[in-house]
Amino acid sequence: MKSSPLRVVARQSPALVPPASAASLRPDGQDPLDMSFKSLVARATGGISPLAMGLAFQDWYLHLLVAPGKCAELAGCWAGALAGAPAGTEPGDDRRFADPGWSAWPFHRYAWNFRQVEHFWQRATSGVAGVGPHHAEVVRFAARQLLDMWAPSNFPWTNPEVLRAAWASGGASLAAGWRNWRQDACRHLAPPGAAVSEPLGAPYVPGVDVALTPGKVVFRNALIELIQYNPQTDAVYREPVLIVPSWIMKYYILDLSPHNSLVGYLVRKGHTVLMISWRNPDAGDRDLGLADYLRQGLLAGLAQAGAVGGGAPVHAVGYCLGGTLLAMAAALHGDDQVAGRKPLPAPLASISLIAAQTDFSEPGELGLFIDDSELAFLDALMWEQGYLTGDQMAASFQLLHARDLVWSRMMREYLLGRRSAPNDLMAWNADSTRLPFRMHSEYLHQLFLRNDLAEGRYLIDGKPVLLSSIMAPMFVLATERDHVSPWRSVYKIHQLCDVPVEFVLASGGHNAGVVSEPGHPGRSYLSLATGPARPRRTVAAQWVEHAHRTEGSWWPHWQHWLARHSSPHKVAPPAPPAPVLGAAPGLYVVQP
Structure with a gap:
């Protein structure tokens, strides 16, 4: 079997580091059996630590049990939700319920009830005294993800836009959605190296359609x-x-x-x-x-x-x-x-x-996946593979914005049968890379978790x-x-x-x-004018107050x-x- 030109180049290049056995790379000298077991769990959970999630909910729940005032507040909130909404209530500014059909019965009732449940869980996962800040954020995030999964916009029989499109097309929109789902399922379930249909980002090929500057x-x-x-x-x-x-x-x-x-x-x-x-x-x-x-x-x-x-x-x-x-x-x-x-x-x-x-x-919502327990499971997954795949990393980013990147996309492509037109940025985003085990572990532990660089x-x-x-x-x-x-x-x-x-x-x-x-339409940026009046040291909120917006790139x-x-x-x-x-x-x- 002939080697590809790329592999020949790689073999002719000088080695970066001495070869190392997998055992020598185990974090903190952990037992290989422990690492293998954690890797199996991480594969099943998408790299998320079930222990970290369980500890967060335990922290929240136990502190809620000893907060009778908070429990009474939530009981009143739930009673108000059961009272229902007046007829014709508008669905608000949630883009999932922007279609005019959500203003008609019974769909306005579905949207109203869902928003009441959202409001209840927002109250329930906020302001519980004694819960650690990280655990509180994890519980709020998990509650939001579960609610987004069960939004009435995700199901054909409770979504007026889907029902209207199916009626108008004689069911063709649902048939197109089925074909889209089957195409995606075949692509994701195919074994490595198997022939699959053309990727969604095609035909954007580096050197042919993109990356063209001579x-x-x-x-x-x-x-x-x-x-x-x-x-x-x-x-x-x-x-x-x-x-x-x-x-x-x-x-x-x-x-x-x-x-x-x-x-x-x-x-x-x-x-x-x-x-x-x-x-x-x-x-x-x-x-x-x-x-x-x-x-x-x-x-x-x-x-x-x-x-x-x-x-x-x-x-x-x-x-x-x-x-x-x-x-x-x-x-x-x-x-x-x-x-x-x-x-x-x-x-x-x-x-x-x-x-x-x-x-x-302040890493934002990415910090939800950065604690000692999460990294222990992720390290085990990377240790077994030798790297983190692009798909595994992309899944974490999608989870952060599941409402737009998962559920809204699935509604559009599988229930309405509408594929997003491919573009160069989508094609690039699908062209994923891998991250070496040691580099990514150092990056997460020393920079994200401990903030060693800044300190x-x-x-x-x-x-x-x-x-x-x-x-x-x-x-x-x-x-x-x-x-x-x-x-x-x-x-x-x-x-x-x-x-x-x-x-x-x-x-x-x-x-x-x-x-x-x-x-590019709709682009702008904030900056500070140069000059002696320009403040040198400010916090982010102060900088925004002084900055001015310029339309354009x-x-x-x-x-x-x-x-x-x-x-x-x-x-x-x-x-x-x-x-x-x-x-x-x-x-x-x-x-x-």
Whole structure:
């Protein structure tokens, strides 16, 4: 059997770490039988710890039992709900009940009753004295998920929109929904490697339909390929731009279609752009850690960017987890400069963090899945596999927003028979990656659970990573509806660094808010005007009070900031170094 070209490349690349047995990688030296059992449980529960959930409900229930005043309040709330609603009551602003049919009998009664049950559980899971804050959030979240599952909009016989569509189409809408369900079931239940129908995101193929900005692969090791994009102007800024995407995602979210490619936008504005493309790890990469991603990923790419720029400082850009890694590198660089040690492979002209956290004390709803019990089960699952799959990670994100991403989608596609038209962002989102066991365990335990990076306890090669040592000016972007990197968490970089920070809050979410090209309808962003009256140190709420909203894309604002921190005189575009290893998008991005 012949090896694929990609596997040949990977074998010819230098090894990142010595091979390690699975036993040597067990967290805290745990017994393999314990790990195997927890892994089986985690597979059955989707990675969620049943013990953590049970302890949360036990904490809530026992404290509720010794709160007679709260119980009386809830009894009154329930009695009021049983009294019913007057005829013609409007269903409110819940999008699930936006169809006019919900105002007619008996559907308005279904919606009213459901909202009363929601209101009751909101009261029941809030304000119970003595319940730990984390347990209270878990109980509220679980109650919301169970209620969303049983919403009357999810069932054909209690949803007027579904009944009307079925009547008008003579049942064709239900038949189409059945075909959609069968297609999805076959896709999800098919064994690995089996032939299945075309994925929903097709036909968006990297290098054919997306990731089309012309460029060349100029460097490759066992972890990354580095793409240098072809210049599109006669002269370019002297400082190259190195983009470090997250390895949780394929890089081409920043180079989707030609009209919404951030890479293409920068190149057309006269920047020399280089992009790291991460290799998709497998079980053999289980021992890769964050330090390996720093050394063999970011620093290797930075060395090549410095060579392309002829020694000029580099504008380094990190997206999501790539931004967290970039902040670590910049902190070590600043500390080395102060101590007179060897600095980074290339100097930094600026640092841009895009939807990237450095303080994880307020991770939003993702924090519901981060405690010692949850991580024990997740560690066991990753330990057995050697990695966390993209589907397993995506399931957690879907659970956070199950109302929109699961139940509303199922109602639309299975009950109404309407498929969402595929687009480039959907195709990218379906092109998932894997996360090595050691790296993801370090990330969750040390950054999310213990917040070691923000509190100065995180070590790389025995040296503490102190974000206060960062010396390059910073541009920091957050998005208003980000459930991965909540904007208030991203904002905390102000309290961790002493350098000027240009903070911008864009509309949209973690992905769509970043892919926000000029001309995109409905886009805007908040920022502070420059000048002596600009407040230097504020908390997030104060910043919002001072900020002003600009309609349109945040891209021009950022590009002007990059230009202000670049040399005033442009130079001829640099030629790619020899030898060129192939054309963009390279091999790693198409690795399954």
